[in-house]
Amino acid sequence: MWGRVRKAGDKVAHALRTEPKAGGGGRPHNLFEAAASYVTACAEDDQDRAEEAAGWVSPEALSFGVNELACRAVIALARERGRSPETVARELLGLPTG
Template sequence: MFERIRKYAARSRGTGATEGAGMSPRGERRAHNLFEAAATYVAARAEDDQDRLEEASGWVSPEALSFGVSELACRAVVELARVRAQSPRTVARDLLGLPVA
Protein backbone atom coordinates (compact mmCIF):
# COMPACT_ATOMS: atom_id res chain seq x y z
CA MET A 1 0.00 0.00 0.00
CA PHE A 2 2.76 2.45 0.90
CA GLU A 3 4.49 1.62 -2.37
CA ARG A 4 1.37 2.72 -4.29
CA ILE A 5 1.26 5.97 -2.31
CA ARG A 6 4.96 6.59 -2.97
CA LYS A 7 4.51 5.96 -6.70
CA TYR A 8 1.47 8.22 -6.85
CA ALA A 9 3.37 10.99 -5.09
CA ALA A 10 6.33 10.53 -7.44
CA ARG A 11 4.07 10.79 -10.50
CA SER A 12 2.46 13.94 -9.16
CA ARG A 13 5.95 15.47 -8.87
CA GLY A 14 6.68 14.45 -12.44
CA THR A 15 9.26 11.78 -11.63
CA GLY A 16 7.20 8.71 -12.49
CA ALA A 17 8.77 8.23 -15.92
CA THR A 18 12.27 7.72 -14.61
CA GLU A 19 11.22 5.60 -11.66
CA GLY A 20 9.21 3.31 -13.90
CA ALA A 21 12.37 2.70 -15.92
CA GLY A 22 14.28 1.46 -12.86
CA MET A 23 15.75 4.84 -11.99
CA SER A 24 15.51 6.88 -8.81
CA PRO A 25 14.20 10.47 -8.85
CA ARG A 26 17.86 11.62 -9.00
CA GLY A 27 18.51 9.50 -12.09
CA GLU A 28 20.40 6.78 -10.20
CA ARG A 29 19.92 3.11 -10.95
CA ARG A 30 17.87 1.48 -8.19
CA ALA A 31 17.56 -2.14 -7.15
CA HIS A 32 14.32 -4.00 -7.68
CA ASN A 33 12.61 -5.33 -4.57
CA LEU A 34 11.20 -8.82 -4.28
CA PHE A 35 7.61 -7.68 -4.71
CA GLU A 36 8.40 -5.88 -7.98
CA ALA A 37 10.18 -9.01 -9.16
CA ALA A 38 7.26 -11.24 -8.14
CA ALA A 39 4.65 -9.02 -9.79
CA THR A 40 6.65 -8.81 -13.01
CA TYR A 41 7.40 -12.55 -12.96
CA VAL A 42 3.76 -13.57 -12.47
CA ALA A 43 2.48 -11.09 -15.07
CA ALA A 44 5.10 -12.34 -17.55
CA ARG A 45 4.01 -15.94 -16.95
CA ALA A 46 0.37 -14.99 -17.47
CA GLU A 47 1.28 -13.19 -20.72
CA ASP A 48 3.74 -15.93 -21.82
CA ASP A 49 6.55 -13.34 -22.09
CA GLN A 50 9.70 -15.43 -21.70
CA ASP A 51 12.12 -12.48 -21.99
CA ARG A 52 10.42 -10.51 -19.21
CA LEU A 53 10.15 -13.69 -17.13
CA GLU A 54 13.90 -14.24 -17.33
CA GLU A 55 14.60 -10.57 -16.62
CA ALA A 56 12.47 -10.59 -13.45
CA SER A 57 14.09 -13.86 -12.35
CA GLY A 58 17.45 -12.12 -12.26
CA TRP A 59 16.36 -9.19 -10.10
CA VAL A 60 16.35 -11.09 -6.80
CA SER A 61 17.48 -14.45 -5.44
CA PRO A 62 15.35 -17.51 -6.27
CA GLU A 63 14.34 -17.74 -2.60
CA ALA A 64 13.20 -14.11 -2.51
CA LEU A 65 11.30 -14.55 -5.77
CA SER A 66 9.58 -17.65 -4.40
CA PHE A 67 8.55 -15.76 -1.28
CA GLY A 68 7.26 -12.83 -3.35
CA VAL A 69 5.24 -15.08 -5.66
CA SER A 70 3.77 -16.87 -2.66
CA GLU A 71 2.83 -13.56 -1.02
CA LEU A 72 1.29 -12.32 -4.27
CA ALA A 73 -0.75 -15.53 -4.60
CA CYS A 74 -2.00 -15.22 -1.04
CA ARG A 75 -3.01 -11.59 -1.48
CA ALA A 76 -4.70 -12.35 -4.81
CA VAL A 77 -6.74 -15.21 -3.34
CA VAL A 78 -7.79 -13.11 -0.35
CA GLU A 79 -8.86 -10.22 -2.60
CA LEU A 80 -10.70 -12.48 -5.03
CA ALA A 81 -12.44 -14.22 -2.12
CA ARG A 82 -13.57 -10.84 -0.83
CA VAL A 83 -14.90 -9.82 -4.26
CA ARG A 84 -16.68 -13.16 -4.75
CA ALA A 85 -17.93 -13.28 -1.15
CA GLN A 86 -16.44 -16.76 -0.79
CA SER A 87 -13.84 -18.28 1.47
CA PRO A 88 -10.19 -18.13 0.40
CA ARG A 89 -10.14 -21.94 0.48
CA THR A 90 -13.04 -22.15 -1.97
CA VAL A 91 -11.46 -19.60 -4.30
CA ALA A 92 -8.03 -21.27 -4.22
CA ARG A 93 -9.50 -24.68 -5.01
CA ASP A 94 -11.64 -23.20 -7.78
CA LEU A 95 -8.65 -21.44 -9.38
CA LEU A 96 -6.73 -24.71 -9.42
CA GLY A 97 -9.71 -26.67 -10.76
CA LEU A 98 -9.98 -28.83 -7.65
CA PRO A 99 -13.29 -30.25 -6.43
CA VAL A 100 -15.00 -28.56 -3.52
CA ALA A 101 -13.73 -30.10 -0.30
Protein backbone atom coordinates in the same frame (compact mmCIF):
# COMPACT_ATOMS: atom_id res chain seq x y z
CA MET B 1 24.47 -20.68 19.55
CA TRP B 2 25.04 -17.10 18.36
CA GLY B 3 27.07 -18.47 15.47
CA ARG B 4 24.02 -20.38 14.24
CA VAL B 5 21.81 -17.32 14.64
CA ARG B 6 24.30 -15.19 12.71
CA LYS B 7 24.56 -17.84 9.97
CA ALA B 8 20.77 -18.00 9.65
CA GLY B 9 20.62 -14.20 9.49
CA ASP B 10 23.25 -14.19 6.74
CA LYS B 11 21.16 -16.67 4.72
CA VAL B 12 18.05 -14.51 5.06
CA ALA B 13 19.96 -11.37 4.09
CA HIS B 14 21.44 -13.13 1.06
CA ALA B 15 18.01 -14.43 0.01
CA LEU B 16 16.52 -10.94 0.14
CA ARG B 17 19.42 -9.24 -1.65
CA THR B 18 18.33 -7.49 -4.84
CA GLU B 19 20.10 -6.60 -8.05
CA PRO B 20 20.28 -3.04 -9.46
CA LYS B 21 17.65 -2.17 -12.06
CA ALA B 22 18.63 -2.66 -15.69
CA GLY B 23 19.84 0.50 -17.38
CA GLY B 24 22.16 1.54 -14.56
CA GLY B 25 21.57 3.98 -11.70
CA GLY B 26 18.44 3.99 -9.63
CA ARG B 27 17.44 1.86 -6.74
CA PRO B 28 17.43 -1.93 -6.97
CA HIS B 29 14.26 -3.89 -7.69
CA ASN B 30 12.55 -5.16 -4.60
CA LEU B 31 11.26 -8.70 -4.33
CA PHE B 32 7.63 -7.64 -4.75
CA GLU B 33 8.39 -5.77 -8.00
CA ALA B 34 10.21 -8.86 -9.22
CA ALA B 35 7.31 -11.13 -8.23
CA ALA B 36 4.69 -8.91 -9.87
CA SER B 37 6.69 -8.67 -13.10
CA TYR B 38 7.48 -12.39 -13.09
CA VAL B 39 3.86 -13.49 -12.54
CA THR B 40 2.54 -11.01 -15.10
CA ALA B 41 5.08 -12.19 -17.67
CA CYS B 42 4.16 -15.83 -17.00
CA ALA B 43 0.44 -15.03 -17.34
CA GLU B 44 1.15 -13.34 -20.68
CA ASP B 45 3.47 -16.20 -21.77
CA ASP B 46 6.42 -13.81 -22.12
CA GLN B 47 9.40 -16.03 -21.30
CA ASP B 48 12.03 -13.33 -21.91
CA ARG B 49 10.41 -10.92 -19.47
CA ALA B 50 9.88 -13.70 -16.90
CA GLU B 51 13.57 -14.61 -17.08
CA GLU B 52 14.56 -10.95 -16.73
CA ALA B 53 12.37 -10.48 -13.64
CA ALA B 54 13.67 -13.74 -12.16
CA GLY B 55 17.19 -12.33 -12.38
CA TRP B 56 16.38 -9.24 -10.32
CA VAL B 57 16.38 -11.09 -6.98
CA SER B 58 17.53 -14.40 -5.57
CA PRO B 59 15.36 -17.46 -6.29
CA GLU B 60 14.39 -17.61 -2.62
CA ALA B 61 13.26 -13.99 -2.60
CA LEU B 62 11.32 -14.46 -5.84
CA SER B 63 9.59 -17.52 -4.37
CA PHE B 64 8.65 -15.56 -1.26
CA GLY B 65 7.30 -12.68 -3.38
CA VAL B 66 5.28 -14.96 -5.65
CA ASN B 67 3.84 -16.73 -2.60
CA GLU B 68 2.87 -13.41 -1.02
CA LEU B 69 1.27 -12.25 -4.29
CA ALA B 70 -0.71 -15.50 -4.55
CA CYS B 71 -1.96 -15.18 -0.97
CA ARG B 72 -3.04 -11.58 -1.47
CA ALA B 73 -4.73 -12.39 -4.79
CA VAL B 74 -6.70 -15.30 -3.32
CA ILE B 75 -7.80 -13.20 -0.35
CA ALA B 76 -8.89 -10.34 -2.63
CA LEU B 77 -10.84 -12.67 -4.93
CA ALA B 78 -12.45 -14.42 -1.96
CA ARG B 79 -13.66 -11.11 -0.55
CA GLU B 80 -14.89 -10.00 -3.97
CA ARG B 81 -16.78 -13.25 -4.53
CA GLY B 82 -18.01 -13.64 -0.95
CA ARG B 83 -16.39 -17.06 -0.69
CA SER B 84 -13.68 -18.62 1.44
CA PRO B 85 -10.04 -18.34 0.34
CA GLU B 86 -9.84 -22.15 0.22
CA THR B 87 -12.82 -22.37 -2.14
CA VAL B 88 -11.39 -19.68 -4.42
CA ALA B 89 -7.93 -21.29 -4.48
CA ARG B 90 -9.39 -24.68 -5.33
CA GLU B 91 -11.58 -23.14 -8.06
CA LEU B 92 -8.60 -21.34 -9.60
CA LEU B 93 -6.67 -24.61 -9.72
CA GLY B 94 -9.63 -26.57 -11.11
CA LEU B 95 -9.89 -28.75 -8.00
CA PRO B 96 -13.13 -30.01 -6.47
CA THR B 97 -14.43 -27.59 -3.86
CA GLY B 98 -16.49 -30.07 -1.90
